[in-house]
Amino acid sequence: MSKKPIGHHGHAPAALGLTLLGLATLGLGIFQWYELRIVESGGRAVCSVNATVNCETVWNSPLAQAIRQALGMPVAALGILWGVVAAACAAWLLLRARRGLPVRDFVGAVRLTALAGLLSIAVFAAASFGAGALCLTCLGTYVLVLAFAAAAFFGLPRPFFPTGGEWWTTLGLPSVVAIVAYLLLLIPARNAPPASLLANASSKPGGLEAFLAGMTAQDRQAISDNLALYRLEGVPVPLPPERNRLGDAGAPVKVVEWTDILCSHCKRFNEVLENLRAILPPGSIAVEARNFPLDNACNPLIPPGGVGGVRCDGALALICLESSADFWKLRDKLFEAQTSLTREKILNISTSTGSISSAALEACMASPDTLARLQEDIRYAERYHPSGTPTISVNGRLAPASGSFLYVLAMTAGNPDAPALAALPPPAKRRR
Numbered sequence: 511m512s513k514k515p516i517g518h519h520g521h522a523p524a525a526l527g528l529t530l531l532g533l534a535t536l537g538l539g540i541f542q543w544y545e546l547r548i549v550e551s552g553g554r555a556v557c558s559v560n561a562t563v564n565c566e567t568v569w570n571s572p573l574a575q576a577i578r579q580a581l582g583m584p585v586a587a588l589g590i591l592w593g594v595v596a597a598a599c600a601a602w603l604l605l606r607a608r609r610g611l612p613v614r615d616f617v618g619a620v621r622l623t624a625l626a627g628l629l630s631i632a633v634f635a636a637a638s639f640g641a642g643a644l645c646l647t648c649l650g651t652y653v654l655v656l657a658f659a660a661a662a663f664f665g666l667p668r669p670f671f672p673t674g675g676e677w678w679t680t681l682g683l684p685s686v687v688a689i690v691a692y693l694l695l696l697i698p699a700r701n702a703p704p705a706s707l708l709a710n711a712s713s714k715p716g717g718l719e720a721f722l723a724g725m726t727a728q729d730r731q732a733i734s735d736n737l738a739l740y741r742l743e744g745v746p747v748p749l750p751p752e753r754n755r756l757g758d759a760g761a762p763v764k765v766v767e768w769t770d771i772l773c774s775h776c777k778r779f780n781e782v783l784e785n786l787r788a789i790l791p792p793g794s795i796a797v798e799a800r801n802f803p804l805d806n807a808c809n810p811l812i813p814p815g816g817v818g819g820v821r822c823d824g825a826l827a828l829i830c831l832e833s834s835a836d837f838w839k840l841r842d843k844l845f846e847a848q849t850s851l852t853r854e855k856i857l858n859i860s861t862s863t864g865s866i867s868s869a870a871l872e873a874c875m876a877s878p879d880t881l882a883r884l885q886e887d888i889r890y891a892e893r894y895h896p897s898g899t900p901t902i903s904v905n906g907r908l909a910p911a912s913g914s915f916l917y918v919l920a921m922t923a924g925n926p927d928a929p930a931l932a933a934l935p936p937p938a939k940r941r942r
Contacts, residue, residue, distance in 0.1 A: 521603070532598075542648075585634070587695050603620055722918075761795050763919055764796050765783070765902055766890075771825065794920045904916070
C-alpha cells in the first residue's frame with residue numbers, strides 16, 4: 511500500500527495560527543526598530559524603564575554591535591526578517607492545506623524556520639544576560655518564537671522532517687524569502703538616522719528659523735515635545751564641580767554626558783557633539799564628560815551579569831586621562847575602536863600620544879582615588895535616574911541626547927521659551 515501524502519484541510523487551523531504568530535513577530539520587530547530610531551534621535555524607548563529593565567542596553571551589547579556591523583542592520587531588523595520568513599512559510603502551508611495538496615515539504619520549511627528562531631533566541635538571551643539587562647520587547651519576541659516552535663512541532667503532523675526531494679522546498683522556500691527580505695530591509699537600514707538633520711543647521715543670522723522651517727512636521731513636533739519635557743525638569747542641587755570641560759566656562763549651554771565606552775549610541779552622540787561645535791557660534795556650548803559603565807563590577811546601579819570588565823577599564827582609563835591635553839582626542843579614539851576593545855587595547859590607545867606611560871596608567875586605574883571619582887560619576891548620574899547611555903543634562907536639567915534639540919537650545923542661548931520657538935507646534939503628550 512502506498513503512503514498517502516500529508517495534505518488535508520485538518521492542518522489549516524494550525525497553519526493559520528502559525529501565520530498569525532509570524533505576523534505578530536513581524537509587527538513587534540517593526541515596533542522595536544521604530545523604538546531604536548527614537549533612541550538614535552535622542553529620545554527614550556518605552557522599554558527603557560531603568561538601568562535593569564532596559565532594551566537600549568541590550569541593543570548596545572557587543573553582540574548587537576557585531577551583528578549590525580556584519581549585516582548592515584540592527585538586531586531589531588532580524589526580528590522583522592524572521593517574522594517575514596515565518597509568516598510566508600506558514601501562509602504557503604495554509605494555502606496548500608486548504609486546497610488539500612501535499613504539504614510535508616512545507617511543514618518542513620515551517621519547522622526549519624522554527625529551529626532557526628529557537629537558536630537565535632538562545633544566543634540573544636545569553637547576550638542579554640551578559641549585558642546585565644532585561645529587554646521587555648525582546649522577551650515578547652522570545653515568547654512568540656517559542657509559541658511558533660511549539661505549534662510547528664506539536665501542532666503539525668509527523669514525521670518531523672521531509673525526506674528525499676522534499677528537502678528542496680524545505681530548504682529553498684525559507685532561504686529565498688530570507689534573502690529577498692534581507693535585501694529589502696537593507697534599504698531602510700542604510701538610511702541616515704534623524705541626527706543627520708544637523709546637515710541643514712547653520713550659525714548664520716536666521717539659521718534657527720531656516721532650520722526649523724526645513725524640518726518635517728514630525729521633526730518639529732519632536733523638538734516641541736522635547737522642549738516641553740525639558741522645561742519640566744528640575745535642577746538637582748548642589749551639582750558636583752566640573753572635572754573636565756570642552757568649551758568656554760561661560761557657555762550658555764553646558765552639557766554633561768554620561769557614557770559607556772562600548773555604547774554605540776554614545777559613540778554616535780559623541781560625533782553629534784563634534785558636529786555641533788563646528789556648526790554653532792563659538793562659545794555657545796560646553797561639554798563635560800562623565801562615565802556610567804554598564805557593568806556591575808564597578809557600577810552598583812547595574813545588576814550582576816556583566817563580563818569582561820572592558821566597560822569598567824574604559825571608564826577608569828578615561829578618568830586617568832582627564833588631566834591630559836589629549837583627553838578628548840584619546841576619548842574619540844577609544845570610541846572609534848569600541849567594537850574591538852580589550853583591556854590591552856585600551857592601554858595602548860590611552861598611552862599612544864605619550865601623555866602618560868603604561869605603568870603610570872595602570873597604577874592610576876587601580877588607585878582608590880580613581881575608583882572614588884568613578885563612583886562620583888555614578889552618584890551624579892543617579893540624580894537623573896538614568897535608564898541607559900548616553901544620559902545627558904543641560905544646565906543641570908535632564909535632556910534628550912538629540913543633536914537637533916541641542917542645536918535649537920544653543921541657538922537660543924539656552925532659553926527653551928525663546929520667541930523664535932513660537933513657530934513650533936504645541937507639545938503633545940509623549941513618553942520619555
